[in-house]
Amino acid sequence: MKMYKFVMPEIIFGNGSIRRVGESCVRLGAQNVFIVTDPGVIKAGWLEPVIESCKHAGLTYSIFSDFTTNPKDYEVEKGAKEYMASECDAIVGVGGGSSIDVAKAIAIVATNGGKIHDYEGVDKIKRPLPPLIMVPTTAGSGSEVSQFSIILNSEHQIKMTIISKSLIPDIAIIDPETLVTKDRLLTATTGLDVLTHGIEAYVSIAATPLTDVHALHSIKLVANYLRPSVASKTNMDAKEKMAMASLQAGLAFSNAILGAVHAISHAIGGRFLLPHGDVNAILLPHVIEYNYISAPEKFLHIAEILYPHKNGISTVNAGDLIVAYIRKLQDDIGAPKRLRDFGLAEEDADIISRYALEDACMITNPRDLTKEDIKAIFLQAL
Amino acid sequence: MKMYKFVMPEIIFGNGSIRRVGESCVRLGAQNVFIVTDPGVIKAGWLEPVIESCKHAGLTYSIFSDFTTNPKDYEVEKGAKEYMASECDAIVGVGGGSSIDVAKAIAIVATNGGKIHDYEGVDKIKRPLPPLIMVPTTAGSGSEVSQFSIILNSEHQIKMTIISKSLIPDIAIIDPETLVTKDRLLTATTGLDVLTHGIEAYVSIAATPLTDVHALHSIKLVANYLRPSVASKTNMDAKEKMAMASLQAGLAFSNAILGAVHAISHAIGGRFLLPHGDVNAILLPHVIEYNYISAPEKFLHIAEILYPHKNGISTVNAGDLIVAYIRKLQDDIGAPKRLRDFGLAEEDADIISRYALEDACMITNPRDLTKEDIKAIFLQAL
Numbered sequence: 174m175k176m177y178k179f180v181m182p183e184i185i186f187g188n189g190s191i192r193r194v195g196e197s198c199v200r201l202g203a204q205n206v207f208i209v210t211d212p213g214v215i216k217a218g219w220l221e222p223v224i225e226s227c228k229h230a231g232l233t234y235s236i237f238s239d240f241t242t243n244p245k246d247y248e249v250e251k252g253a254k255e256y257m258a259s260e261c262d263a264i265v266g267v268g269g270g271s272s273i274d275v276a277k278a279i280a281i282v283a284t285n286g287g288k289i290h291d292y293e294g295v296d297k298i299k300r301p302l303p304p305l306i307m308v309p310t311t312a313g314s315g316s317e318v319s320q321f322s323i324i325l326n327s328e329h330q331i332k333m334t335i336i337s338k339s340l341i342p343d344i345a346i347i348d349p350e351t352l353v354t355k356d357r358l359l360t361a362t363t364g365l366d367v368l369t370h371g372i373e374a375y376v377s378i379a380a381t382p383l384t385d386v387h388a389l390h391s392i393k394l395v396a397n398y399l400r401p402s403v404a405s406k407t408n409m410d411a412k413e414k415m416a417m418a419s420l421q422a423g424l425a426f427s428n429a430i431l432g433a434v435h436a437i438s439h440a441i442g443g444r445f446l447l448p449h450g451d452v453n454a455i456l457l458p459h460v461i462e463y464n465y466i467s468a469p470e471k472f473l474h475i476a477e478i479l480y481p482h483k484n485g486i487s488t489v490n491a492g493d494l495i496v497a498y499i500r501k502l503q504d505d506i507g508a509p510k511r512l513r514d515f516g517l518a519e520e521d522a523d524i525i526s527r528y529a530l531e532d533a534c535m536i537t538n539p540r541d542l543t544k545e546d547i548k549a550i551f552l553q554a555l
Numbered sequence: 556m557k558m559y560k561f562v563m564p565e566i567i568f569g570n571g572s573i574r575r576v577g578e579s580c581v582r583l584g585a586q587n588v589f590i591v592t593d594p595g596v597i598k599a600g601w602l603e604p605v606i607e608s609c610k611h612a613g614l615t616y617s618i619f620s621d622f623t624t625n626p627k628d629y630e631v632e633k634g635a636k637e638y639m640a641s642e643c644d645a646i647v648g649v650g651g652g653s654s655i656d657v658a659k660a661i662a663i664v665a666t667n668g669g670k671i672h673d674y675e676g677v678d679k680i681k682r683p684l685p686p687l688i689m690v691p692t693t694a695g696s697g698s699e700v701s702q703f704s705i706i707l708n709s710e711h712q713i714k715m716t717i718i719s720k721s722l723i724p725d726i727a728i729i730d731p732e733t734l735v736t737k738d739r740l741l742t743a744t745t746g747l748d749v750l751t752h753g754i755e756a757y758v759s760i761a762a763t764p765l766t767d768v769h770a771l772h773s774i775k776l777v778a779n780y781l782r783p784s785v786a787s788k789t790n791m792d793a794k795e796k797m798a799m800a801s802l803q804a805g806l807a808f809s810n811a812i813l814g815a816v817h818a819i820s821h822a823i824g825g826r827f828l829l830p831h832g833d834v835n836a837i838l839l840p841h842v843i844e845y846n847y848i849s850a851p852e853k854f855l856h857i858a859e860i861l862y863p864h865k866n867g868i869s870t871v872n873a874g875d876l877i878v879a880y881i882r883k884l885q886d887d888i889g890a891p892k893r894l895r896d897f898g899l900a901e902e903d904a905d906i907i908s909r910y911a912l913e914d915a916c917m918i919t920n921p922r923d924l925t926k927e928d929i930k931a932i933f934l935q936a937l
Contacts, residue, residue, distance in 0.1 A: 176569030184765065187558030382799050383566065390768050417764050 177381040179428050181318055182307075182342045184420065188409070191308055191348040194223045194265060195230030201304035201343055203263030205233045207256050209276035210267040212238055217354040219310055223267055235259040237279070243446050244275045245327045249289045253282035263304040266342075269363070270314025270323070270449065273307050277322040277340050280305060289324050293333040294533070298340070305342040310351040312402075312415045313363025313450055315370055315423025317345040325443055332443035334533040341427070349409065349416040357403050361506040362450035364399040364415060367391060367422045368499070369453040372461065372475060373432040374425035376468050377537040381429065388425035393478050394418035396498075403506040433542060434460045436532035437550065440525045447515050454508050458496045459554045465492030467540035512555045519555065522548045559763040561810050563700055564689075564724045566802065570791070573604045573690055573730040576647055577612030583686035583725055585645030587615045589638050591658035592649040594620055599736035601692055605649055617641040619661070625828050626657045627709045631671045635664035645686040648724075651745070652696025652705070652831065655689050659704040659722050662687060671706050675715040676915070680722070687724040692733040694784075694797045695745025695832055697752055697805020699727040707825055714825035716915040723809070731791065731798040739785050743888040744832035746781040746797060749773060749804045750881070751835045754843065754857060755814040756807035758850045759919040763811065770807035775860050776800035778880075785888040815924060816842045818914035819932065822907045829897050836890045840878045841936045847874030849922035894937045901937065904930045 185193055198206050206227055210220050215238060227234045237255050240248035256264070256279050266276030278289050280302040285292070292298055307317035316322070322335045355363070368391075374380060375388035398414035405411065437460070438452040465472055469488035476491035479498045486494060503510055526547035529535065535542065567575055580588050588609055592602050597620060609616045619637050622630035638646070638661050648658030660671050662684040667674070674680055689699035698704070704717045737745070750773075756762060757770035780796035787793065819842070820834040847854055851870035858873035861880045868876060885892055908929035911917065917924065 176567065176572050176575075179566040179568065181563060184561040185558065186561065186763070186765070190558050193558075381568070383568070383802075386768060386772050386803070420765075421768070 179381065179383045180320070180338055180341055181424050181427070182345045184345050184347065186347045186416070186420070188348060188350045190346050191219065191222045191351060192226045193346055194306060194308060195226035195228070195232055197306050197344045197346065198227065198232055198263050198265065198304070199230045201263060201306070203232065203304055205259070205261045206263045206265050207259055207261035207279070208234055208236045208265045208267060209252065209272055209279060210236065210238050211240065211269070211272050214268040214272065214310055217310070219267060219351050219354070223265065223308065235261055240271065240275050242271050242448060243325050243332070243442055244271050244278070245325045246289050247327060249275060249278040249282060249324055252279040256283045263306065265306045265308065267308045267310065269309070269311035270316045273309065273314065273316040274322045274324060276307065277305065278324050278335070281335070290326060290333065292335045292337070295336045297335070298337040302339050306344045306346065307342040308346045308348065309419070311355060311359065311363045312352050312419040313366045315419055315426060317342060317347065318420060318423040319427035321427065323439065330444050331528055332439040334439065336533065347416050347420055349412040352402070352412040352416060353406050357507065360403045361508045362448065362454050364395060364402065364506070365454035365457065365503070365508055366450040367415070367419045368395045368399070369434050369457050370422035370426045370431070371395065372457070373434055374422065374429040375475065376464060376471050376539045377429040377432055378539055379430045379537045384425040384429035387421040388429070389474065389478060391418045391422035391425060392475060394421070396479050399502065400505055430537040431534040432460070432538035433464065433535060433547070433550070436535040436538065437525065437529040437547060439532050439534065440528035441512070441517070443528065444521070444525065445515065445517065451509050451515070452512070454503065455510060455512055455554050456550070458499045459550050461492060461496055461499070463546065463550055464538065464540045512551070517555060519552065522551045525551055561763065561765045562702070562720055562723055563806050563809070565726045566729065567726060568729045568798070568802070570730060570732045572728050573601065573733060574608045575728055576605045576688060576690060577608035577610070577614055579688050579726045579728065580609065580614055580645050580647065580686070581612045583645060583688070585614065585686055587641070587643045588645045588647050589641055589643035589661070590616055590618045590647045590649060591634065591654055591661060592618065592620050593622065593651070593654050596650040596654065596692055601649060601733050601736070605647065605690065617643055622653065622657050624653050624830060625707050625714070625824055626653050626660070627707045628671050629709060631657060631660040631664060631706055634661040638665045645688065647688045647690065649690045649692065651691070651693035652698045655691065655696060655698040656704045656706060658689065659687065660706050660717070663717070672708060672715065674717045674719070677718045679717070680719040684721050688726045688728065689724040690728045690730065691801070693737065693741065693745045694734050694801040695748045697801055697808060699724060699729065700802060700805040701809035703809065705821065712826050713910055714821040716821065718915065729798050729802055731794040734784070734794040734798060735788050739889065742785045743890045744830065744836050746777060746784065746888070747836035747839065747885070747890055748832040749797070749801045750777045750781070751816050751839050752804035752808045752813070753777065754839070755816055756804065756811040757857065758846060758853050758921045759811040759814055760921055761812045761919045766807040766811035769803040770811070771856065771860060773800045773804035773807060774857060776803070778861050781884070782887055812919040813916040814842070814920035815846065815917060815932070818917040818920065819907065819911040819929060821914050821916065822910035823894070823899070825910065826903070826907065827897065827899065833891050833897070834894070836885065837892060837894055837936050838932070840881045841932050843874060843878055843881070845928065845932055846920065846922045894933070899937060901934065904933045907933055
């Protein structure tokens with residue numbers, strides 16, 4: 174047995190928990206908080222309860238929302254400058270993966286100096302970060318519990334993966350009520366991102382018994398609750414279950430890392446600035462078809478979860494069954510299925526496969542890939 | 556849905572991980588560590604690798620082992636004095652629940668002043684504790700991940716339950732190899748303690764979806780691996796699985812709290828200084844018989860785990876099936892089954908039921924109990 178670590182933040186989970194941001198910041202010693210959030214979240218009304226709870230707790234605050242989806246290095250630099258000018262002593266991220274990743278990246282640059290590029294890779298952060306409190310609003314990224322931050326290198330159009338235990342927030346506040354303002358497409362694609370996290374973490378070569386528990390449970394929750402969550406903005410039971418699925422998938426992949434779906438998706442997303450969840454959703458079945466022979470028993474366990482009452486599942490047919498399940502799920506919830514719908518074309522295969530091969534997430538993929546293999550997956554998904 | 560929190564320490568899990576104590580202390584900023592361990596652990600040889608790893612990491616250290624099973628308030632006071640005299644800056648607990656609970660209690664008194672009695676109850680600790688690194692060697696107590704410390708009030712012969720998030724260690728180092736020196740009786744009773752933690756946490760009124768996942772998985776692991784672990788000192792697969800079961804049951808009960816088994820067991824253990832695992836093991840089936848009607852669906856889930864291929868399990872027979880399973884398990888592994896074998900008698904029922912009714916763990920028991928109900932359970936278990 175290999176030795177392994179498992180780390181997670183303190184979790185506060187439940188409807189209305191977004192109103193606990195203020196007291197959570199106070200508990201961590203903060204007096205003046207730097208709130209990182211995006212315009213969509215503000216428009217949806219989720220900044221208000223955060224601000225109110227900060228005021229109620231006697232905190233002052235600054236707001237930074239000057240960044241875009243697939244957040245860029247220069248946006249991080251700007252945020253870090255504003256943070257340092259603000260004399261804030263804690264950072265609160267409110268939103269999807271972009272908001273949370275930017276919040277983390279600002280924390281790095283503001284306390285460790287230099288540029289965000291200096292921290293690409295594993296364990297490059299030397300000085301402690303300010304208290305980090307994250308409030309996810311998409312049930313997708315898992316960044317609120319993870320040791321990852323993904324920032325775009327705008328010059329080279331590559332997503333930089335920053336991995337460090339310092340990036341695990343102090344407190345993750347998960348309020349399923351924030352999910353009611355997501356539209357059905359975002360609900361669908363972020364939900365498939367959760368499924369991708371669960372499956373990639375489970376078959377990762379860095380998986381451990383503790384990540385397996387969370388990964389498998391997240392897959393089960395997605396199988397049972399993603400469809401009803403897409404079907405209704407107000408089905409709170411489904412929202413709660415998807416929030417839990419996202420949390421558990423996040424715990425799994427933060428500690429077990431990911432695989433080829435994310436490696437290829439980072440390459441595509443970095444080059445073409447496409448939404449992360451959509452690209453993952455499209456790639457997932459194709460990568461499973463490729464990866465299947467690397468871990469038939471693990472894929473058998475996944476198939477058993479997806480088909481709880483089916484007889485005759487074996488290591489011969491488990492991969493096909495999983496792929497069929499995902500394709501049906503994609504149809505049911507109206508998820509995108511082809512990269513060409515996002516403007517990608519055959520001639521992009523070369524550069525994407527070159528970048529994907531270099532991505533940090535490729536290291537833990539259970540099956541070896543050459544550049545040609547990645548190209549083939551890309552073309553199948555096109 | 557109620558709002559809830561979930562907190563756990565950083566985990567390092569695996570054979571040989573006990574040799575990571577030194578570097579873990581350094582990572583937390585320590586220079587001079589206070590090692591709390593008991594004579595049994597020293598005799599078994601597990602202090603040596605801890606000391607070696609501390610030396611290797613350039614740390615100086617002091618050792619405190621002047622305490623007994625069911626550790627006493629005056630032993631904590633002595634340890635706190637030694638800690639303060641030593642100028643140590645971190646505390647390492649190595650051993651079973653007693654060692655870890657004493658290590659935590661020393662940390663409290665040394666940094667918060669007063670007597671350990673001042674901290675009985677919930678959230679009484681105001682000042683931050685020194686870094687805490689815990690190395691369990693029994694796969695039983697779960698104290699290495701919990702927010703509990705149980706210390707005997709020697710004057711009143713009552714176990715004091717101290718609950719605070721501050722008591723969650725910074726790092727729990729779980730090395731299954733330390734389990735090979737346990738004798739078969741200790742393996743059996745600490746294993747049944749794990750089962751008790753899993754079941755009480757799962758049916759607790761403070762259970763949450765996140766504690767449920769860990770509780771149910773710990774029950775499954777005990778069902779499959781406690782017998783082989785008792786059967787062989789060197790079955791490393793079984794040791795690893797029981798170490799994981801103990802960890803997951805600990806995560807569950809630290810966040811969901813416990814129930815009547817622990818409340819009654821604390822009363823008995825405090826009064827008669829009996830081993831905690833043995834008393835829990837005896838009480839468990841009797842309390843399940845009593846608690847069953849409070850949560851038939853939850854007990855059904857437990858029965859489904861214990862009997863994975865049985866048809867016809869329902870909320871009518873699940874309680875009986877669980878009790879029958881535990882009795883057979885007790886027989887298989889040679890666990891004690893009667894309190895009278897420990898010298899208890901009918902006339903003790905009154906005082907035990909009086910103290911048990913006041914125990915903090917009674918609050919989360921799913922079925923209401925009167926003093927008479929507790930007395931009846933005690934007499935059945937006698």
